[in-house]
Amino acid sequence: MPPTHATRLVADILDKQLVKGEEKLGKVDGLVVVLREGKPPRVAYIECGTAVVARRLGRWCERFVLALNRRFGVRDKPRFRIPWSKVKGIDINVEVELDEHPLLAWEEWLSKHVVGRIPFAK
Amino acid sequence: MKSGFLQIALGIITSIGGFLEVGSIATAAQAGASFRYGLIWAIVLGTLCLVFLIEMSGRLSAVSKHTIADAVRERFGFDFAVWPRLAELLVNYLVLGAEIGGVCLGLKVLTGIDARWWAVPVALILWFALWVGTLDIIENATSILGLLTIGFVVAAVKMHPDWIPLARGAVAPVFPPHDQSGQYWFTAVSILGATISPYMFYFYSSGAVEDGWGEKDLGSNRITAIVGMSFGALMSIAVLVVSAQVFNPLGIDLKRYEQIALVLTPALHKWGWPIFGISLAVCCFGAAVEISLASAYSIAQTFGWNWGEDEKPAQRARFSLTYTILIFLSIIPLLLGVDPLKQTIFSMALTAIVLPLAILPFVLLLNDETFVGTHRNGPIGNFVVTFTIFMACIVALVTIPLEIVGGG
Numbered sequence: 176m177p178p179t180h181a182t183r184l185v186a187d188i189l190d191k192q193l194v195k196g197e198e199k200l201g202k203v204d205g206l207v208v209v210l211r212e213g214k215p216p217r218v219a220y221i222e223c224g225t226a227v228v229a230r231r232l233g234r235w236c237e238r239f240v241l242a243l244n245r246r247f248g249v250r251d252k253p254r255f256r257i258p259w260s261k262v263k264g265i266d267i268n269v270e271v272e273l274d275e276h277p278l279l280a281w282e283e284w285l286s287k288h289v290v291g292r293i294p295f296a297k
Numbered sequence: 298m299k300s301g302f303l304q305i306a307l308g309i310i311t312s313i314g315g316f317l318e319v320g321s322i323a324t325a326a327q328a329g330a331s332f333r334y335g336l337i338w339a340i341v342l343g344t345l346c347l348v349f350l351i352e353m354s355g356r357l358s359a360v361s362k363h364t365i366a367d368a369v370r371e372r373f374g375f376d377f378a379v380w381p382r383l384a385e386l387l388v389n390y391l392v393l394g395a396e397i398g399g400v401c402l403g404l405k406v407l408t409g410i411d412a413r414w415w416a417v418p419v420a421l422i423l424w425f426a427l428w429v430g431t432l433d434i435i436e437n438a439t440s441i442l443g444l445l446t447i448g449f450v451v452a453a454v455k456m457h458p459d460w461i462p463l464a465r466g467a468v469a470p471v472f473p474p475h476d477q478s479g480q481y482w483f484t485a486v487s488i489l490g491a492t493i494s495p496y497m498f499y500f501y502s503s504g505a506v507e508d509g510w511g512e513k514d515l516g517s518n519r520i521t522a523i524v525g526m527s528f529g530a531l532m533s534i535a536v537l538v539v540s541a542q543v544f545n546p547l548g549i550d551l552k553r554y555e556q557i558a559l560v561l562t563p564a565l566h567k568w569g570w571p572i573f574g575i576s577l578a579v580c581c582f583g584a585a586v587e588i589s590l591a592s593a594y595s596i597a598q599t600f601g602w603n604w605g606e607d608e609k610p611a612q613r614a615r616f617s618l619t620y621t622i623l624i625f626l627s628i629i630p631l632l633l634g635v636d637p638l639k640q641t642i643f644s645m646a647l648t649a650i651v652l653p654l655a656i657l658p659f660v661l662l663l664n665d666e667t668f669v670g671t672h673r674n675g676p677i678g679n680f681v682v683t684f685t686i687f688m689a690c691i692v693a694l695v696t697i698p699l700e701i702v703g704g705g
Contacts, residue, residue, distance in 0.1 A: 185374075186667075187667075189374065190370045190371045190374055190375060190378075191371055192367065192371075192601050193601060198603065199601055199602060199603045199604075200601070201600065201601040201602070202370065202375070202600065202601035204375070228375045228379075228600075231374075231375055231376050232375075232376060232379065267361070267362050267363065281614075281615060282602065282603065282614050282615055283614075285614035285615060285618055286611045286612070286614035289614070289618065290610050290611050290614040290617055290618055291611045291614075293428075293610070295428055295429050295610075296428070296609060296610040296611040296617070297609055297611045
């Protein structure tokens, strides 16, 4: 039996806004599908990060982003996987429930070290 | 939820900022001086397309709760969305520089101090307004100050234009003598490029989402698009008419902003010069606000960052930093002594080249049920947007060679 609410992975989920409550975490930059022998494929993770979107433009772009990240990055790898089980809802946005994640590392670093030091920022 | 009046304020600031700005003032004044009423139709045609596109931007956002940048990425994927974004960022950078240049020229008209000296203070004021201001304050302040541009309409009426040829010029091209037809069409193309600016759509749709529009706002969205853009068009036509009355009989070909600044003097006497200076400064400031925010909005939305003009900058660090960097980088050409009028005309031409790429997604998004549900485009809307893309492609094709050979 096909599911009644067919969800088109690429059309409906990929590139959607990822949110946790009011906080925007980024976009659904990639989807990881696991192929299983004798069973239908399973969506295992949502992938997020600059390296993931860069990969979609080409390997050169991914390498470039990873090199930039090694030199200037504030997090280990600009790539993060969210297990599908953490997805709480899909409407306009993809709502996830995460305790710890590095997705706002840049936002927080810039807020603390750059923007926060400029007057009237808070 | 905001009242209808405040919603229309968003339309008027979109219009003042996006419509009557350095590009429109320059192109309308040039058109009037060289071809009298012969190019009013270009403003009317551009406005007609713009009304439809702005209405569509608002409708898309009100129904789908997506901004255009969000919708483009979601519908077409990152691999597509990144290219129009990059192209627009480059164009916005140059246009922002031109608008800040326009503010500086307005201040030069008022004070006599050279425009280059104003670049840093103007950039600082612009940045500060965005840094501490909320969308409401910025919208309303610019809308109210922008009403000063009615000075152009007053002047146009006071100059007693010939209404019948004026009306004829508004509905159909009035061809010039054959030897001027190259310049005629180049000016027509510049007017269209200056009228239909892509950043207006990003600004307007982000404003609609930030103000929380819903399906019940579709009526006021339509009114806003029509009233706001017609207001801008009226001002633009007024600039053209005043310029036609003042410069056309004398056979003056406008080459410098200082010449354009004289346009209001015959009608408004000693008030003409300062009102021109203030109007130019306010309009260009409005445009600079809009371009800075539109750029930051569309980058933040393409990458899914937190965005919003109403939050404190520290909570929207990447968003706030984007417009900050853009503003301060954009004044570099001005500081290096690039002529603002030249930068304006060059960036209007670039706008025209990017235009087809920017409005192509409208056809698909506004017919996609998953985004607009039952509020899809009707046949007229689809015709207008297809026509606009077609026209934009021609404009782009015409502009590139003309730009290479040095413009009209």
